Amino acid sequence: MNLALVVGATLAVAVGVFAHVVGYDRDRSFYAAVLTVVGSMYVLFAVMGGGNGLKLEIAFFALFAALAAIGFRRSLWFVAAGLALHGLFDLLRHDYLAAPGAPDWWPAFCGAYDVVAAAGLAWLIIRRGRRNAR
Numbered sequence: 001m002n003l004a005l006v007v008g009a010t011l012a013v014a015v016g017v018f019a020h021v022v023g024y025d026r027d028r029s030f031y032a033a034v035l036t037v038v039g040s041m042y043v044l045f046a047v048m049g050g051g052n053g054l055k056l057e058i059a060f061f062a063l064f065a066a067l068a069a070i071g072f073r074r075s076l077w078f079v080a081a082g083l084a085l086h087g088l089f090d091l092l093r094h095d096y097l098a099a100p101g102a103p104d105w106w107p108a109f110c111g112a113y114d115v116v117a118a119a120g121l122a123w124l125i126i127r128r129g130r131r132n133a134r
Helices: 003-022 029-048 054-073 076-096 106-128
Strands: none
Touching (some): 054 076
């Protein structure tokens, strides 16, 4: 099994449990902030890669930041969907779109993290009831 996948998924569980125990996830901004940060990483990688593809990466970041903002304001389901979408983006993009500056292990690591975080947020939304997710 791919070590990056295992570490990404395990870290997502650990961060999610920690955030839950400490109470960070009681604030609806927590997972929206996570989505905003993970959505920004390819901008950093583009800069590390000499600026190649920077405009495109900023556009992708804007999409994920918008999902985070909409989810924060309207329904956390948008944030969960954004995390899942970013995970799929991570896992599939390197077959179709180069990411100069990104480490080879990043897509598997971040993709696994995002998908597990999305599942954890979905579980929280369902557990707390849909009324509290809006």
